[in-house]
Each structure stands twice: as structure tokens, then as C-alpha cells.
Amino acid sequence: MGLVESGKMPKPLTTLLSLSRKYSLWVYQWGLACCAIEMGSAFASPRYDVMRLGVIPFPASPRQADLVVISGTVTDKMAPAVKRLYDQMPDPKYVISMGSCANCGGPYWDSYSVTKGVDQIIPVDVYVPGCPPRPEALLEGIILLQERIGTEDMSKRWRGEPIVVS
Amino acid sequence: MAKLDGEQVVRCEPIPGYMHRGYEKLCEVRTYPQVTTLVNRIDWLGSFANEVPFILAAEKLMDVEAPPRAQVIRTILFELSRLGNISLFLGDLGIQLGGLTIGFYAFRDREFVLNQIESATGGRFHPNFDRIGGIKDDLPKGWIAETKRAMDRIRRLCDEFEELVLGNEIFAARTRGVGVIPSDVALSYGMSGANLRATGVDWDLRRDACPPGLSYDLADWKVWTHPDGDSYARTWVRLQEVRESTHIVDQLLDSIPSGPIMAKVPRIIKVPAGEAYVATENPLGEMGYYVVSKGDLVPFRVKIRSASFNNISVVPWVSRGVIIPDLITIMASLYFILGDIDR
Numbered sequence: 001m002g003l004v005e006s007g008k009m010p011k012p013l014t015t016l017l018s019l020s021r022k023y024s025l026w027v028y029q030w031g032l033a034c035c036a037i038e039m040g041s042a043f044a045s046p047r048y049d050v051m052r053l054g055v056i057p058f059p060a061s062p063r064q065a066d067l068v069v070i071s072g073t074v075t076d077k078m079a080p081a082v083k084r085l086y087d088q089m090p091d092p093k094y095v096i097s098m099g100s101c102a103n104c105g106g107p108y109w110d111s112y113s114v115t116k117g118v119d120q121i122i123p124v125d126v127y128v129p130g131c132p133p134r135p136e137a138l139l140e141g142i143i144l145l146q147e148r149i150g151t152e153d154m155s156k157r158w159r160g161e162p163i164v165v166s
Numbered sequence: 167m168a169k170l171d172g173e174q175v176v177r178c179e180p181i182p183g184y185m186h187r188g189y190e191k192l193c194e195v196r197t198y199p200q201v202t203t204l205v206n207r208i209d210w211l212g213s214f215a216n217e218v219p220f221i222l223a224a225e226k227l228m229d230v231e232a233p234p235r236a237q238v239i240r241t242i243l244f245e246l247s248r249l250g251n252i253s254l255f256l257g258d259l260g261i262q263l264g265g266l267t268i269g270f271y272a273f274r275d276r277e278f279v280l281n282q283i284e285s286a287t288g289g290r291f292h293p294n295f296d297r298i299g300g301i302k303d304d305l306p307k308g309w310i311a312e313t314k315r316a317m318d319r320i321r322r323l324c325d326e327f328e329e330l331v332l333g334n335e336i337f338a339a340r341t342r343g344v345g346v347i348p349s350d351v352a353l354s355y356g357m358s359g360a361n362l363r364a365t366g367v368d369w370d371l372r373r374d375a376c377p378p379g380l381s382y383d384l385a386d387w388k389v390w391t392h393p394d395g396d397s398y399a400r401t402w403v404r405l406q407e408v409r410e411s412t413h414i415v416d417q418l419l420d421s422i423p424s425g426p427i428m429a430k431v432p433r434i435i436k437v438p439a440g441e442a443y444v445a446t447e448n449p450l451g452e453m454g455y456y457v458v459s460k461g462d463l464v465p466f467r468v469k470i471r472s473a474s475f476n477n478i479s480v481v482p483w484v485s486r487g488v489i490i491p492d493l494i495t496i497m498a499s500l501y502f503i504l505g506d507i508d509r
Binding site: 032033034037038041044045047073075077081107108111112113131134 | 183185186187188195203210211254270273290291292504505
């Protein structure tokens with residue numbers, strides 16, 4: 001893929017790449033708390049059925065995943081594991097933060113053991129608010145992410161500096 | 167964390183703390199009505215059931231009692247949250263043991279229970295519906311008939327589970343005689359709920375020590391026990407419990423009295439000084455709140471006794487010498503919820 005690395009990718013190729021990446025997202029489910037059940041409802045239940053969106057929720061390890069859904073409270077004890085999980089994923093990678101706890105701490109905003117927002121540790125692409133969000137809300141978040149992937153300039157992302165979060 | 171010798175487990179120890187969110191400390195800076203929002207999320211599958219013991223403890227301290235209608239509706243919602251919780255267990259156990267189908271079935275039928283909870287309380291997952299001295303709202307129109315239909319769905323799920331899973335040879339081979347816990351060990355580790363009843367101990371707080379404020383005496387029901395104490399027994403007891411629970415709901419739906427849903431309580435709730443411990447039979451076992459009040463807007467101290475912590479503390483004892491596939495069966499059949507362990 002020398003074309004991609006040089007940043008001079010023809011438009012049809014970009015469109016084709018974006019389209020195929022958009023509809024073959026492999027999701028790693030990182031269920032931590034209450035939201036994990038709603039994520040399970042969205043991903044595994046016949047009523048919501050995420051697979052119709054082209055999302056496959058069964059990678060065995062983060063090394064095979066394009067997208068991770070951080071659902072639930074990230075505690076300070078769990079935070080290093082979340083960082084490590086993100087580092088193991090291959091680029092290009094996306095993160096959905098699901099639920100108030102992962103977004104900002106939620107009802108535990110004054111707790112001594114909860115990380116107030118997973119975006120302190122890893123960069124987040126889509127925030128899904130709610131406590132917990134309904135499965136429909138998570139599906140909406142995935143559709144938004146797909147839109148973003150569809151319009152994304154691949155070469156820019158691959159040429160650009162990696163997002164560093166200190 | 168498990169130490170292995172080949173395929174055999176030498177020592178297996180659960181490491182709690184990854185989901186510790188500091189409930190007991192947070193309760194000290196929340197007013198009494200605010201605490202229910204928080205404690206909903208301890209056992210997130212049966213969330214309404216978590217509010218009830220705390221509210222009952224506060225009611226005990228304030229010496230108020232909910233009107234009969236509120237008590238019955240409270241009991242119905244309590245049982246609905248038990249159904250939502252244990253029906254997911256039935257699916258989850260199948261998934262853990264390699265039978266994915268029942269997992270989809272459980273998720274499908276659980277939605278009907280969640281819909282009923284949502285239409286009554288407004289919250290699919292965390293209702294936050296219980297109030298000191300009653301409940302927040304009355305039931306919506308048509309709810310009773312709708313709930314009866316949902317109970318039928320759940321009973322059908324139980325039948326499907328029995329045919330698909332309990333009658334399955336592989337399931338029996340993987341659960342019978344695996345993870346046997348004798349009743350004296352279970353009692354000494356402080357286990358409760360279905361895990362304890364599966365060891366043959368006939369003990370249910372709903373029947374034996376039902377705190378005032380819940381009306382289980384209006385229904386005619388039975389406590390199921392199993393003498394074996396293995397993983398199969400735990401599954402079987404939970405399955406019967408789901409069935410029994412649907413019957414309790416059906417009977418209570420027919421006997422909702424008319425009347426108010428809130429007792430007279432002041433607008434700003436100050437709980438008089440004192441101490442109270444109230445425990446109820448939650449989906450996972452005994453859940454109790456020890457509330458110490460100093461006559462303030464906020465509790466002085468809240469100690470939460472949750473079932474899962476005691477239920478998994480038996481894991482090091484029961485997992486010595488088992489093989490790794492059995493460990494999965496044991497952990498799945500003990501049925502813990504992370505938030506309930508660490509709080």
C-alpha cells in the first residue's frame with residue numbers, strides 16, 4: 001500500500017476502503033458494569049441485533065478488533081487494563097465510550113475509586129450518554145461512527161501524527 | 167487468579183476490587199432519597215430489588231409504613247426484577263457452557279419483563295421508583311394484563327430451558343457432581359440465596375423473615391431446595407425460582423388493593439437518630455443495609471451486605487483440584503455480579 005503511505009490515494013480507492021471498513025467493524029466488548037448488559041442486549045439479543053449494521057461482535061482478542069466499546073465504570077484499578085487493551089489494538093482503531101460512567105464518572109462523580117471519564121486514558125470517538133443508555137442509543141452511536149469512518153480521509157489518518165494522550 | 171498444574175487447578179482465588187465504586191462512602195454524602203439512585207447500580211440486573219432494603223431500613227427508622235397498595239406494587243416490582251435477573255442467568259449459563267441458543271432466547275424473553283418495568287417506572291434498568299413511605303407513581307392503564315402476558319412468556323422460556331438445557335446430556339455431564347458444596351461449608355462461608363438452597367438448606371428470607379413493607383404473605387408459594395449442592399442443583403433451583411416468581415406475580419396482580427400509594431411523609435426527609443438493619447431476599451441472596459442515622463439529612467454510615475461477595479468467597483474452597491472447564495461451570499453456576507461483589 002505504497003499509495004496510501006505516500007498520501008496520494010485516488011478517490012475511488014479511498015471510497016472503496018472507507019466503505020469496506022465501515023461495514024466490517026469488529027467490536028471488542030469491554031463490558032465493565034451495568035452498561036455491559038445493555039451492550040449485550042444490543043449485540044446479542046434478537047430484538048436489537050447489531051449484525052444488521054455490519055458490526056461483528058465476536059473477536060477473541062483486542063488484536064483482531066477495530067472498535068472497542070468501553071461500557072461501564074472504569075475504576076482506577078481497571079484503568080491500566082483499559083490502556084493496555086487500547087495499545088494492543090491495531091490501527092486504525094476506534095473507541096466508543098458507553099454510559100455516563102465511562103463518559104465522565106456519572107453518578108460516581110465524587111467517588112474516590114472511579115476514573116472520571118475514560119477519555120483521560122484513551123482517545124474516544126463517540127460518547128453515548130445515558131445511565132445506562134438504551135440499546136438503541138448504542139446502535140445510534142455505532143451508526144454515527146460508521147458515518148465518520150465513511151467520510152474519513154484515510155491517508156490523512158495514516159500520515160498524521162498519532163493521537164497522544166498524556 | 168488461578169494457579170494450575172497442567173489442566174488441574176491448584177489454587178484459585180478471586181481478586182475483587184476492579185469494580186469498587188465506593189458506595190458506602192458515597193452514601194454518607196447523599197440524602198436519603200438520593201441514595202436509592204446510587205444503590206440501584208449495585209446488582210445491576212435486579213436493580214429495583216436493591217432499593218427496597220434501604221428504603222425499608224429508612225422506613226423502620228422513621229416509623230412509617232407504606233400503604234397496602236404500595237406494598238403490593240413494590241413486591242410485584244421486586245419479583246419482576248428477580249425475573250429479569252435470573253432469566254439472564256439461565257441464558258448466561260448456556261453461553262458459558264457452549265450452548266449459545268438459550269442465551270438468545272433469554273435475551274429475547276427478558277425484554278418483556280424489562281418493558282413492564284419500564285412502563286411502570288420509566289426506567290428500563292434502574293427504576294429509582296421506591297420512596298420512603300410508598301412508591302413514586304401508580305401503575306399505568308392496562309399494565310396488569312400486559313404483565314400477565316409477560317409472565318406467560320417467562321414460563322415458556324422456563325419450559326424451553328428445561329427441554330434445551332436441563333435435559334441435555336452434555337449439560338448434565340458438565341454440571342452433575344461438579345462444584346459440590348456441602349451445606350455446612352455453604353453456611354460457614356455465609357452463602358445465601360439459591361446457592362444455599364441448592365445445598366439443601368431450606369432458608370428463604372421472603373418466607374422466614376419478611377420485613378414489614380413487602381407483602382409476600384398474600385401469595386401462596388413454595389421455597390425450592392435441592393439436596394445435591396452441585397452446579398446442576400444450583401441451576402435447577404434457580405429455574406424453579408423463576409417459575410415460582412411468575413406465580414407470585416400472577417397472584418399479587420389479582421390482589422392489588424385500592425387506596426393511596428404514599429404514606430404521609432415530610433417533604434424534606436430527616437431520619438431520626440438510630441440504627442436499623444433490614445435484609446431481603448434479593449435475586450442473588452441476602453442483601454441487607456445497616457443504616458446508622460444521627461438525625462440528619464444524610465445517613466451517618468451505611469454498611470451494605472451484598473450476596474455475591476459471600477457467594478464467591480467459597481471459590482478457593484470449591485475449586486481445589488478441579489479441571490479448568492469445571493472452573494467455568496462453577497463460576498457460572500455460582501452466579502455473581504461484579505458490582506455486587508465489590509460495591
